[in-house]
Amino acid sequence: MNERSRVEKTSAEDKSIGFDYQYYYFLNELLNLKSGQTAGYEVLDDVHIERADGKNLLVQLKHTVQTNAQGDPINLTKLDPDLWKSISNWCKVIVDPAETRAAVTDQLAFLQKTSFLLASNKSSNAQNSVLSAIDEFWNGTKSHARFISDIQALKAESKNETIQGYIDDFLNLDLGVSEAFLRNLSFGLGLDEIIAQCKESILEKQIHPSRVDDVFHVVDSKLRANSYETVKAGRKISFSFEQFNHEYRRDFDKARSAGFVIRDLTPALPANLSDQTFVKQLVDIDDISIDDVDFLTKFTTRLLNFRDNVERWIQDGDITQSDVDELEEEAAVQWEGHFLASYPGRRPPTDEAAAARVIVQELRKVRLLLASQELPVRMSNGGFYELSDRPVIGWLHNWKDRYN
Numbered sequence: 331m332n333e334r335s336r337v338e339k340t341s342a343e344d345k346s347i348g349f350d351y352q353y354y355y356f357l358n359e360l361l362n363l364k365s366g367q368t369a370g371y372e373v374l375d376d377v378h379i380e381r382a383d384g385k386n387l388l389v390q391l392k393h394t395v396q397t398n399a400q401g402d403p404i405n406l407t408k409l410d411p412d413l414w415k416s417i418s419n420w421c422k423v424i425v426d427p428a429e430t431r432a433a434v435t436d437q438l439a440f441l442q443k444t445s446f447l448l449a450s451n452k453s454s455n456a457q458n459s460v461l462s463a464i465d466e467f468w469n470g471t472k473s474h475a476r477f478i479s480d481i482q483a484l485k486a487e488s489k490n491e492t493i494q495g496y497i498d499d500f501l502n503l504d505l506g507v508s509e510a511f512l513r514n515l516s517f518g519l520g521l522d523e524i525i526a527q528c529k530e531s532i533l534e535k536q537i538h539p540s541r542v543d544d545v546f547h548v549v550d551s552k553l554r555a556n557s558y559e560t561v562k563a564g565r566k567i568s569f570s571f572e573q574f575n576h577e578y579r580r581d582f583d584k585a586r587s588a589g590f591v592i593r594d595l596t597p598a599l600p601a602n603l604s605d606q607t608f609v610k611q612l613v614d615i616d617d618i619s620i621d622d623v624d625f626l627t628k629f630t631t632r633l634l635n636f637r638d639n640v641e642r643w644i645q646d647g648d649i650t651q652s653d654v655d656e657l658e659e660e661a662a663v664q665w666e667g668h669f670l671a672s673y674p675g676r677r678p679p680t681d682e683a684a685a686a687r688v689i690v691q692e693l694r695k696v697r698l699l700l701a702s703q704e705l706p707v708r709m710s711n712g713g714f715y716e717l718s719d720r721p722v723i724g725w726l727h728n729w730k731d732r733y734n
Contacts, residue, residue: 414496540646637713
């Protein structure tokens with residue numbers, strides 16, 4: 331039985347990805363703004379661009395989750411609702427009396443400064459006679475009168491009253507207005523990998539390939555939060571080139587800096603936190619309790635963040651293994667000084683656990699250097715935990731015998 335359930339029919343997934351598609355298209359437009367331009371999201375249209383010369387581009391965005399036999403998004407067809415609904419919407423905008431455009435002269439004046447783009451992940455195809463007819467009109471091989479005749483025949487071919495109504499909105503335009511509209515109409519089809527396009531736009535801003543994902547995630551997160559607060563405050567989502575540059579330039583500058591990016595990763599924690607050697611070392615000196623899940627989780631996360639960041643920096647070429655070796659050597663020297671101070675003559679004091687805790691407490695204040703860049707305290711803590719987990723360092727005077 332292939333019929334979809336009621337839950338599947340009413341699922342919001344198709345709408346959700348459509349909204350995300352619009353949002354990421356808008357983000358990509360922001361990343362490509364030029365001086366004097368402004369981009370808006372759901373202001374004049376799904377997305378619109380105000381150009382420095384006073385002309386506007388209105389963009390309708392249509393996304394499909396339907397695929398063909400090859401797994402690609404389906405084609406845009408000649409009677410496609412996405413095609414004709416978009417055209418209908420624009421025709422209503424052109425003749426909108428609320429915008430004082432009831433007169434043909436006003437409609438033509440509007441079209442002198444407005445163009446229209448239908449962007450979709452649906453593909454173009456040679457079988458779409460509407461797109462072919464528009465191409466022929468553009469290149470002068472089909473007159474406007476013949477184009478109108480073709481569309482009238484197409485309406486007669488359709489049995490769908492909604493589609494027929496959409497087509498009527500176009501056919502009811504004044505002929506001069508209809509011709510001007512067609513000359514300002516364009517299509518951007520096959521735009522499926524919109525997030526990849528955003529990242530390509532970031533790359534083109536002189537961002538190193540290894541930093542592109544970092545910039546994308548920061549800008550994406552900030553823009554979503556900004557958009558939420560903007561709408562909540564009853565304002566429109568719109569950025570001029572200058573506004574976007576002011577609010578997000580620092581995120582690009584940080585990625586271009588000579589230092590490496592410290593990422594707040596969310597590593598997968600081991601199943602049993604208390605089985606880790608560095609945890610056993612801390613538990614044995616009463617620094618933490620084996621039942622204190624909160625601290626076990628924090629300390630493990632710091633260790634894994636240090637380890638994972640170092641691995642990523644090596645892969646990206648930001649540092650070398652020699653840089654890591656130098657950090658570990660310096661950390662070992664720091665540990666050695668505090669270890670010898672806690673165990674003079676290498677003899678355990680009366681309260682060995684207290685002496686061991688002093689070593690840990692002092693090292694938790696240290697900010698380690700990696701390739702001449704100072705690490706935050708939390709990252710440095712993770713470095714010492716990582717060394718004690720191998721274990722290369724320890725806290726009790728006989729730590730080598732106990733944990734190796």
